[in-house]
Amino acid sequence: MSQTAELKEREDKLQGMGTSLLRKEDAKFIRGQGSYIDDIKLPGMLFGAVVRSPYAHARIKGIDKAKALACPGVVAVLTADDLKPVNLHWMPTLGGDVQAVLADKKVCFQYQEVAMVLASDRYAAYDGAALVEVDYEELPAIVDPKKSMAPDAPIIREDIQDKKEVGHGPRTHPNHIFTWEAGDKAAADAAFKTAEITVREEMLNPRVHPCPLETCGCVASFDKPTGYLTVYMTSQAPHLVRTVLAMLSGIAESKIRVIGGDIGGGFGNKVPVYPGYVVAIVASIVTGVPIKWIESRIDNISTTGFARDYHGVGELAADKDGRIKGLRFSALADHGAFNSHVSATKFPAGLFSICTGSYAIPNAYARVDAVYTNKAPGGVAYRCSLRVTEAIYLIERMMDVLALKLGLDKAEIRRRNFVRSDQFPYTTSLGWTLDSGAYHPALEKVLKAVGYEGLRKEQAAKRADPKSPTLMGIGISTFTEIVGAGPTKVCDILGVGLFDSCEIRIHPTGGVIARLGTMSQGQGHATTYAQIIATELGLPAADIVVEEGDTDKSPYGAGTWGSRSTPVSGAATAMAARKIKDKAKKIAAHLLEVSEGDLEWEIDRFKVKGNPSQAKTMKEICMVAHTGNLPAGMEQGLNAVTYYDPPNLTFPFGAYLCVVDVDKFTGEVKVRRFYALDDCGTRINPMVIEGQIHGGLTEAFAVAMGQQIPFDENGNHLGNSLMDYFLPTAVETPKWETDHTVTLCPHHPLGAKGVAESPHVGGIPCFSNAVIDAFAHLGVTHMDMPHSAWRVWQQCNTLGVNKR
Amino acid sequence: MATAKKVSFKLNGKPVEVTVEPRELLIHSLRERLAHTGPHIGCETSHCGACTVDLNEMSVKACTVLTVQCEGAEITTIEGLEQGGALHALQQAFHEEHGLQCGYCTPGMITRAYRLLKENPNPSEQDIRSGISGNLCRCTGYQNIVKAVQSAAKKLAAAG
Ligand code: FES
Numbered sequence: 001m002s003q004t005a006e007l008k009e010r011e012d013k014l015q016g017m018g019t020s021l022l023r024k025e026d027a028k029f030i031r032g033q034g035s036y037i038d039d040i041k042l043p044g045m046l047f048g049a050v051v052r053s054p055y056a057h058a059r060i061k062g063i064d065k066a067k068a069l070a071c072p073g074v075v076a077v078l079t080a081d082d083l084k085p086v087n088l089h090w091m092p093t094l095g096g097d098v099q100a101v102l103a104d105k106k107v108c109f110q111y112q113e114v115a116m117v118l119a120s121d122r123y124a125a126y127d128g129a130a131l132v133e134v135d136y137e138e139l140p141a142i143v144d145p146k147k148s149m150a151p152d153a154p155i156i157r158e159d160i161q162d163k164k165e166v167g168h169g170p171r172t173h174p175n176h177i178f179t180w181e182a183g184d185k186a187a188a189d190a191a192f193k194t195a196e197i198t199v200r201e202e203m204l205n206p207r208v209h210p211c212p213l214e215t216c217g218c219v220a221s222f223d224k225p226t227g228y229l230t231v232y233m234t235s236q237a238p239h240l241v242r243t244v245l246a247m248l249s250g251i252a253e254s255k256i257r258v259i260g261g262d263i264g265g266g267f268g269n270k271v272p273v274y275p276g277y278v279v280a281i282v283a284s285i286v287t288g289v290p291i292k293w294i295e296s297r298i299d300n301i302s303t304t305g306f307a308r309d310y311h312g313v314g315e316l317a318a319d320k321d322g323r324i325k326g327l328r329f330s331a332l333a334d335h336g337a338f339n340s341h342v343s344a345t346k347f348p349a350g351l352f353s354i355c356t357g358s359y360a361i362p363n364a365y366a367r368v369d370a371v372y373t374n375k376a377p378g379g380v381a382y383r384c385s386l387r388v389t390e391a392i393y394l395i396e397r398m399m400d401v402l403a404l405k406l407g408l409d410k411a412e413i414r415r416r417n418f419v420r421s422d423q424f425p426y427t428t429s430l431g432w433t434l435d436s437g438a439y440h441p442a443l444e445k446v447l448k449a450v451g452y453e454g455l456r457k458e459q460a461a462k463r464a465d466p467k468s469p470t471l472m473g474i475g476i477s478t479f480t481e482i483v484g485a486g487p488t489k490v491c492d493i494l495g496v497g498l499f500d501s502c503e504i505r506i507h508p509t510g511g512v513i514a515r516l517g518t519m520s521q522g523q524g525h526a527t528t529y530a531q532i533i534a535t536e537l538g539l540p541a542a543d544i545v546v547e548e549g550d551t552d553k554s555p556y557g558a559g560t561w562g563s564r565s566t567p568v569s570g571a572a573t574a575m576a577a578r579k580i581k582d583k584a585k586k587i588a589a590h591l592l593e594v595s596e597g598d599l600e601w602e603i604d605r606f607k608v609k610g611n612p613s614q615a616k617t618m619k620e621i622c623m624v625a626h627t628g629n630l631p632a633g634m635e636q637g638l639n640a641v642t643y644y645d646p647p648n649l650t651f652p653f654g655a656y657l658c659v660v661d662v663d664k665f666t667g668e669v670k671v672r673r674f675y676a677l678d679d680c681g682t683r684i685n686p687m688v689i690e691g692q693i694h695g696g697l698t699e700a701f702a703v704a705m706g707q708q709i710p711f712d713e714n715g716n717h718l719g720n721s722l723m724d725y726f727l728p729t730a731v732e733t734p735k736w737e738t739d740h741t742v743t744l745c746p747h748h749p750l751g752a753k754g755v756a757e758s759p760h761v762g763g764i765p766c767f768s769n770a771v772i773d774a775f776a777h778l779g780v781t782h783m784d785m786p787h788s789a790w791r792v793w794q795q796c797n798t799l800g801v802n803k804r
Numbered sequence: 805m806a807t808a809k810k811v812s813f814k815l816n817g818k819p820v821e822v823t824v825e826p827r828e829l830l831i832h833s834l835r836e837r838l839a840h841t842g843p844h845i846g847c848e849t850s851h852c853g854a855c856t857v858d859l860n861e862m863s864v865k866a867c868t869v870l871t872v873q874c875e876g877a878e879i880t881t882i883e884g885l886e887q888g889g890a891l892h893a894l895q896q897a898f899h900e901e902h903g904l905q906c907g908y909c910t911p912g913m914i915t916r917a918y919r920l921l922k923e924n925p926n927p928s929e930q931d932i933r934s935g936i937s938g939n940l941c942r943c944t945g946y947q948n949i950v951k952a953v954q955s956a957a958k959k960l961a962a963a964g
């Protein structure tokens with residue numbers, strides 16, 4: 001065998017970074033042997049069903065449990081009064097507020113948790129729940145956030161009526177939560193005063209829900225004799241949850257074990273701590289038996305973890321060539337009845353200030369006003385970092401609005417404003433330092449791949465032809481994402497910094513166990529982390545076992561959300577592996593009787609420079625590390641743990657292009673083509689990345705084309721089952737074309753950035769831009785999502801384009 | 805409450821018997837009484853297909869079938885597709901084409917595709933897309949699922 005062939009064979013054996021290694025986690029799932037929350041059954045377990053409010057706003061005058069308690073199989077009924085003695089009827093939220101675990105004297109949103117019925121099985125529990133009699137006195141509800149701060153608006157949160165602030169600065173109205181600002185308002189205002197061109201548009205990111213296929217749930221098991229609490233839970237962040245549970249319950253954190261198990265998708269829905277979990281835990285402490293609580297789909301869509309509901313206003317100021325001089329973005333954020341928004345302590349409006357996007361904008365000001373309404377709390381980031389979709393939607397739509405006003409091409413307006421490749425690292429006027437990027441080449445690659453000029457010509461011909469049954473739209477989105485929180489100096493949740501961790505243990509024969517603080521919900525961590533270690537340590541990925549999600553086993557970490565896993569834990573993994581490699585090198589030098597400086601690394605071994613026959617493979621070193629034949633003073637073993645605090649977030653980016661054909665007569669939008677180029681730096685497993693892009697684009701399609709949680713004026717939910725809430729099937733879902741460029745992250749040990757959320761963040765404005773572009777020649781500057789056939793038909797009808 | 809009733813059927817080729825209330829759904833009997841947790845629950849309203857099983861050679865949503873309707877039936881679940889230690893071509897193809905991520909839809913999806921390929925051994929992409937449209941997946945965007953079904957169809961055809 002030639003030397004290169006031999007090297008390649010050794011390399012291939014590792015299945016390390018850059019290879020599309022098939023996923024290790026598939027084996028159990030394709031056999032139906034996953035272990036999801038509802039698969040867990042413990043001896044003596046009771047089932048909890050939640051009694052929920054039919055009203056959006058009402059006083060509770062009384063609760064009668066008698067009929068429920070008489071129901072066969074029912075063991076207990078818990079209300080707020082039962083949680084009071086343990087002081088768990090209210091709980092702190094991730095947004096700095098408090099939330100009722102079970103409604104305390106009043107309900108503030110429809111389907112709010114009022115009681116939990118515990119019974120021998122789920123049928124009996126729901127029978128019992130139907131028999132709990134609650135006496136309500138209905139109150140007027142606020143549904144429109146624009147009316148929340150009216151002087152005569154009903155007060156939603158009497159419990160904090162007199163509080164001057166709830167976590168984030170002064171409040172100006174009992175229904176006001178906070179006002180958050182970023183940037184230099186005076187400079188931005190000045191830019192607008194002197195600008196040649198200004199544009200302004202109002203645009204809504206409607207209330208939506210991540211709706212993973214598995215709903216939320218838990219099995220809580222308190223062991224009275226030892227005082228040890230075990231909670232199996234659908235959680236994207238088991239360690240943070242354990243900390244919250246310790247704070248809430250007073251149980252020592254060392255006596256709480258949170259186990260993530262297999263999770264049937266999260267997309268942000270499984271980050272927070274929900275009342276159902278807390279009641280189940282209290283119920284287990286009180287009854288001494290395990291309690292299972294599983295949401296129904298309707299409970300899931302109505303009460304846990306909605307996203308968005310940002311009512312935005314975008315303004316850009318530019319010169320007549322389209323160079324942007326100023327940006328003013330604001331949003332009225334509808335947080336529902338409790339501020340349970342998932343946010344880092346210092347960022348009540350999340351990372352909204354990424355709203356300058358991929359563009360060099362010298363003056364910018366952003367502001368978010370958050371208010372209470374009589375809707376469910378939650379405020380999670382649906383497949384994005386906190387509030388990033390909201391921000392990127394605004395900027396990517398406003399770029400089109402500005403292009404339209406100037407009569408400029410939508411690709412050209414972007415070219416003129418991109419941060420240039422030679423400007424990185426680039427600090428935006430709202431304070432983020434974009435780590436690396438190559439925006440121009442990415443866009444040009446996409447335009448060339450789709451034949452952009454030809455598409456615009458075809459569009460012009462269609463526009464000129466009154467007989468064309470369709471309107472053609474071309475959407476572009478050239479987004480920059482912000483993912484991978486920490487750094488700890490910037491980001492914490494409830495005081496815990498957002499670092500992450502990896503512990504690696506190597507056994508004598510070269511088998512590896514790696515344990516991490518993250519939690520896969522389908523992202524393929526067991527495979528990709530193993531590939532990182534394989535490349536770093538020269539041991540085959542096949543022999544590397546990755547474990548996460550069990551707080552008793554893995555080191556502390558903040559979990560998997562906001563595309564943190566590769567930027568933070570992937571880095572932790574590489575750093576832990578490098579600690580081991582350093583020690584291995586010392587052992588190799590000792591065995592080969594040379595100094596460390598005489599050694600070089602080659603795929604899976606250290607060899608002596610200039611004398612390649614003298615080498616020690618990693619496998620050999622693993623065994624030696626467990627013997628007495630070690631350098632003087634060295635301990636046995638090859639173990640390491642790293643807690644990684646990233647120096648900055650990572651800023652993946654992409655250029656997407658979408659072509660749609662809108663049926664003038666039915667309003668149906670057909671996606672003809674969707675081309676997605678992503679740049680996430682180093683690509684660890686291309687197959688997994690591509691799968692993440694497909695999934696994220698499909699969720700973007702869902703949001704842009706059909707998802708919205710509607711309410712009537714009394715706060716009644718008008719669509720909380722899968723009958724009404726749009727989840728695309730294989731029939732509607734477009735075909736995705738993917739592409740990539742590679743711009744390394746300069747501060748990440750592997751050069752990698754996060755990726756799984758880019759397609760969601762970048763995809764939504766791309767669809768909207770395409771649909772609106774179809775109407776652009778008719779004077780339409782904006783249409784709010786979702787672009788369902790009915791809504792698009794209304795636009796066609798208003799414009800009269802559907803007249804034959 | 806109505807009295808419980810004995811129901812016998814064949815589950816993955818083996819005779820089983822359960823005693824259930826008339827209102828009990830098949831998905832709950834399979835998961836809670838018969839320890840077959842492969843089929844999942846995603847909605848309980850017949851929309852998501854996570855609970856799909858094969859009942860008398862038809863794909864059904866086990867959340868919308870009463871167990872008492874299954875007297876004498878032959879039911880196949882994901883657990884019954886592996887034969888003699890060998891994965892079904894669909895199981896293998898889902899793995900090879902990266903047709904799953906969180907895996908929650910996978911048992912229902914594969915069980916549905918199993919029946920689809922029996923009904924139409926040589927489906928077009930459009931046939932596959934509409935054939936699995938009763939099964940929702942939130943993770944994959946379906947593209948690799950379609951590929952997996954195509955590749956399994958080819959392998960099954962080649963194997964005769
Ligand atoms: S659980 Fe049966 S279709 Fe969703």
Ligand code: FES
Binds near residue numbers: 522904942943
């Ligand atoms: S793989 Fe997660 S729902 Fe299909």
